[in-house]
Amino acid sequence: MNNKSVIAIFALCMLLISSCAKKEKKDLPKIAIAGFWIESSTFSPAKSDVNSFKQLRGDEIFDYYPFFGKDSTLRNQAKWVPTLRARAIPGGVVTKETYETFVSEILEKLKVNGPFDALFLDVHGASSVEGMDDPEGDLITRIREVVGTDCMISTSMDLHGNVTPELVKHSDLITCFRLAPHEDAMETRRRAVKNLLDRLESGKGKPKYKAWIPVPVLLPGEKTSTRIEPGKSLYAKIDPLTKQEGVIDAAIWVGYAWGDAPRNTATVTAYGDSKEEVAKAAEYLAKSFWDVRKEFEFVAPVASLHESLKAAIKSDKKPFIISDMGDNPTAGGAGDVTWTLAELLKRPEFKKADGPSLIYASIPGPKFVEKAVKLGEGAMIEAEAGANVDSRYSGPVKLKGKIEKIKHGDKHAETEVVVKVGSMHVIVTKIRKPYHHEADFTNLGLNPRESDIVMVKIGYLVPELYNMRGDWLMALTPGGVDQDLIRLGHKRIKRPMFPFDADMENPDLSARMIPLSNE
Template sequence: MAYHPVIAIAGLACETSTFTPSRTFAPAFHPRRGGEIIEKYPFIQPGTPLGDAAEWLGALIGHALPGGIVTRDAFESLSSEIISRLSQIVESTKLDGLWFDIHGAMCVEGIDDAEYELLKRCREVIGPKVLVSASMDLHGNVSRDLVHQTDLITCYRTAPHVDVAETKERACRNLLQLIQRQADGVELVRPYKAWVPIPILLPGEQTSTRDEPAAHIYAAVPDVEGTDGVLDAAIWVGYAWADEPRNRAVVVVTGWDKETVAQGAEKLAHLFWDSHKDFTFVAPTGSFKECLDAALASDKHPYFISDSGDNPTAGGSGDVTWGLTQLLARPEFKSESGPKVIYASVPGPEAIQKAVDAGVGAIVTVIAGAEVDDIHAGPITMTGRVHYIKYGDVHAEIEVVLQVGSVFAILTKLRKPYHHESDFTELDLAPRSADIVIVKIGYLEPGLYDMARDWMLGLTPGGVDQDLKRLGHKRIRRPMWPFDNTFEKLDLSARLIPMSNEPLSEKDE
């Protein structure tokens, strides 16, 4: 009979900008516990190959909408519960593995490298023998310490991310393979890990795998992974809107042949570096005015514009009013007969309540936005007709559409990303028949991309400003592209990281 291992699941995920004044609190993680975790992931449920091959025990996972720095209290309370639940699992059964379910770009008050800190605490409970497999976003950050404390570490291979479930399943499948090797008495249970940091820090809007050069760089990952002696290969772009020493691009290749994994890692690292001057934005860019001018002149509708500086799915606070203020100041949209524009979105709890009290069809004057991030613009005052009210959204809680002239502005009780056509149609809006759709986003998610007949990326201000140089990074390692142009001692050699049950030297990264 095949060995039936026990695998725990734990992790916290939040992509956080250090350049936005907002903070992320514990409730934002919407923590899942125990069986709730198994319900979230179909590929480990009973009746599936992975579900039947092991006993999966959920400790706690929390996935927060990207935002500002995680408060220390939030991190401590959630990590303490993870440790408590892992301790209960270890006390009740023999634990073979841990699936570390993270994003990789979580910044916590007073802690650098928060994912490593969390895993280090987990290791103190589960011990050095338990095998750990981490799954991450390719916009995460991978320090040498994090690689050391894991036995397997992998990430998405697409941006926009269409392989999320596939990546997480791969992390679990590879973990089971390691555990089975251990049960079979194979001498080399833990794979070799080759880690190469690359001095590049770029936003996702310049590194989408839909476009070159990222397309051919990521296309090489399966080839390296398919080499004899290699178990997994991964490339992290890194996260550009946090100011920490770990933030940069990284390659990690794992496998059973030391020389092969090192060669594979160096191949991918050189592919990345050789293209460092070729990365460009995924769409035509311009100031917000230039984007609006282009949209009005275009005969292609709907014309999408990214209000990218306050993108809530990149870590923006979501309540910057700069874009909506500029939009409503344009004379073209003052009349209801003007070009139809949808704008998503600005939070305003008091505005929401006033609109709800007045009801659909009422004319109201409301104030919204800039409760958290008032650096670039203050609260916006609008007078318009309440077009629609929706209750019960998982992120926004309540949404109100306010028609101001020919602009249909979406207001929310709490911030929300707008990625799907249904996000609009459920608000009695028809984005396909609109002239212009403006969304706080960076590159267009697949649903929006399919709807857009044309689009531009607005280089707007906010906590996830696409102009990295004006944000003011002070703690990243230098030199770093695109902040620097001279790299006299470029080192893209593979660092073989000791196995998790072996000590890590103090050699500088």
């Protein structure tokens, strides 16, 4: 073989390699990303508008998901087209105008950039929108009208979401968190993406069967944490089922207790390629849930505010954390109910500077903050805060004390003011903010570990606060996410429902096979 022949063969090989590489790249599936995420209470007078949401577009969406790093395996397995991810901290009902603004943008970007092989949909499942009973079902139905039925959709959700047949029909793959607190949030989203890619690359396409079972139980997250039993063992039953032949994934949703609509209930799903195994898995989980419904208890001891304060003052464990649960903004409370703070201000123990040290986090008061900024650190202030949105239980409270810290630039609160009132440090924010991390306090010059009492508007403690606690009580306080569900007065949920109908008969927990999106 002469040199010219060798060169020609080499050139041909390089051309074939290049062609294959181009073909491989060209054949990567085209997958869209979209998200709409909020948990919103229908029992709160608050409204969530466009400004309540953090909106991510383009590369910002990739940055949000750690598994989509530029050199990550999942990032390189497809041509990803991010549209919009709108997320808000929990709050009140979303205005219809806000919802339509986000949905319209998602749909328009899907139309312009399509067609798609698949779509990753990241939703909470507990949004409440003016005039709508099933916003997530509406969203995915309208997405289907744009992307068609050949496009495979994988939906990732919060376990406190709600799941309707419409949502399951249009979701070819659907999953949710398995931990509460949600330490597996990103792991769950990664699972949703991985399952989607596996079905595309294997050529197996959409799962053949999907089972859906509503379980007539509606309990708050503070009673269904997976830190303790029976939630811990119940959710541990999911993963082994996904290892069975014919089952791809299964999930249990607790549902959202502070939403009053027909869809608000616990739910179980399973999907895969074996009708028998899928149905069996779903029925097993549904029965397991129903069987332990009466065993769910609060994740920590609960008491009235008076009893909680009595125990905290008497305790020598620092910090003694008290959850001000009824107005918890991480569950959908307005965050500005002043009832608890008003009660604290009446207590003689906290009126003197040398009383028990207490940090109260927090109360929104934009006018208070504005006045404090004008006065500056070190000045004395007397002004009202709170009850701008939810004044049903108590009006604005007057805080009189010394401004110890003013901090600007927080991504939630915008501006935070620490005012010393007697022996209490009250944090007043321009915009409501949940306090989850030790740094939330230390950045304000506060030391929560050395405080006798730390009171936070939260339900069950997130891991960082949980690990920091000396002791902990959850106070049964009023608000838009009141833990006394009976007192709230649900009118539209499907009855009978446990615990509203405590002695109800056993329900039908047989699997309902949901049609595929193209059927």
